[in-house]
Amino acid sequence: MSQKVRTRYAPSPTGFQHIGGIRTALYCYLFTRKVGGSFILRIEDTDQNRYVPGAEEYIVESLKWCGIKCDEGSHVGGEYGPYRQSERKETYGIYAQQMLESGHAYYAFDTSEELTAKRKEYEAQKKVFKYDPSTRMSMRNSISLGKEETEALLAANTPWVIRLKIPADEEVIVEDLVRGMVRVNSNEVDDKILLKGDGMPTYHLANVVDDHLMEITHVIRGEEWLPSTPLHVLLYRALGWEDTMPKFAHLPLILKPTGKGKLSKRDGDKMGFPVFPLAWQHPTNEESSTGYREIGFFPEAFVNLLAFLGWNPGTTQEIFSMDELIAAFSIDRIGKSGARFDWDKAQWFNQQYIKEAAGSTLAEAAIKVAPDAYKGTDLDFLASACELMKERMTFINDIWEKGYFFFESPKEYDAKVVRTKWKEERVPLFHQLKEQFAALDNFSAANVEATVKAFMQEHGLGFGDVLQVFRVMLAGTKSGPPIFEMAELLGKTEVLKRMEESAKTFDEMKAA
């Protein structure tokens, strides 16, 4: 009974997976690592119409960025391959055939048009059409038509699908690790298509067959699959695999911040934050979106915040490394209700990681996302700048945006400070201060500070009068990192240059 745990993350490459998918993969991964099992990536590409080139690579890259390592999968191989359902097409046919022979499935010849018409007909009577024991005798299939006619239709190459023959009035019990026992009567389930007209399996068949063949022990997936789980149980039963059926755990959904509906890919950047781990550009249309990586998140922070959306350790600790998450994770601490995505809290997580990071770590991360103009920035200089800026950064990119003045002269100056503090009678004084700086041999923060303080005393000026002007001269803004350290980092030449430039601009601003 001590069978090795095997789990899988099974996305379909019909688009770029968003944070909900990543969270599912993460929970699955944490659980698997915790118990020393194998984590598998399986690509469910049975829908050739919705296939998006590049989506599979995107999934692999996302997982890699998050630090989620696959033991088996389409990109790493393994003993249970192939791991791409399109490459296992024949396998599903065999099992569909098996169910046909055992009487658990049947051929259906109804066309899409006929089915649509049927649905409309029912809808007109305010009813919902369901292909099930109560209606299948009135449809065109191997049960209603009989053996002879079926064989004739097959021989004439009439298009067909294979449907599961749902038993009438049977109790189906799903034992869910998150929700407990869920009981459904088989009358609620319909005769789902197993094998489509193009010979490809539907999700249900492919999923059950692969989970069985790959010896998956735990199916961890989103709550949207809970309603079709009874169907899956019935499928295991029809295939004679019920005794080795995996355990199920259905995860609560991640909801939009408004609480209206689950977070979806289409939300893109519309909600004011990324819903994708990585930026992407659709291969065939103009659509694109940014990701957490590009916006300047640490993958560790991203993983951390995702872990807390629907799970908690039961302690007050909130900052967790991947290893700590693995150690602390357990399925029974997963919540049951959907969690709204909270952008404020998400930012807070990243801020925590930035605050704790060394300047050099920040610099390495920052240079990767640097705008073209700053790509050549010296790493040591950048590290020092990050060190001074990190307590006011939320994203790694903030060093390039909020802290751009480390790398070039201010683009604009705080107008209010200029208006109130750049007084005509004091202008010569600032030129004098500049000369005093010029005379410094060692342009250290301490020396700059001493110079400024002596200057203030000599002329009877306060901190606000001098420091605010000095700050605006160097950074353009009246808020920012410690000014003396910043001056030291910029260096004497640059400071003198900026003082000169800004003094001119200040004069012009006053004159205007």
Added chain:
RNA sequence: GGCCCGUUCGUCUAGGGGUUAGGACGCCAGAUUUUCAUUCUGGUAACACGGGUUCGAUUCCCGUACGGGCUACCA
């Protein structure tokens, strides 16, 4: 519509038959800081409703309301 799942501060959540219902984010106030930020201190704010069960329910049961999911030859 039918079926399934859910419901503790605005948000993420802890808790659990008798608690001052705890923490975090956000927000507000104060302290520190040359500015901003950080940090610290304090504050604001919740058991959806109605019936049971019980000496006692936020906690257990039932119903209602509300929210979410599913209802395709999509996953």
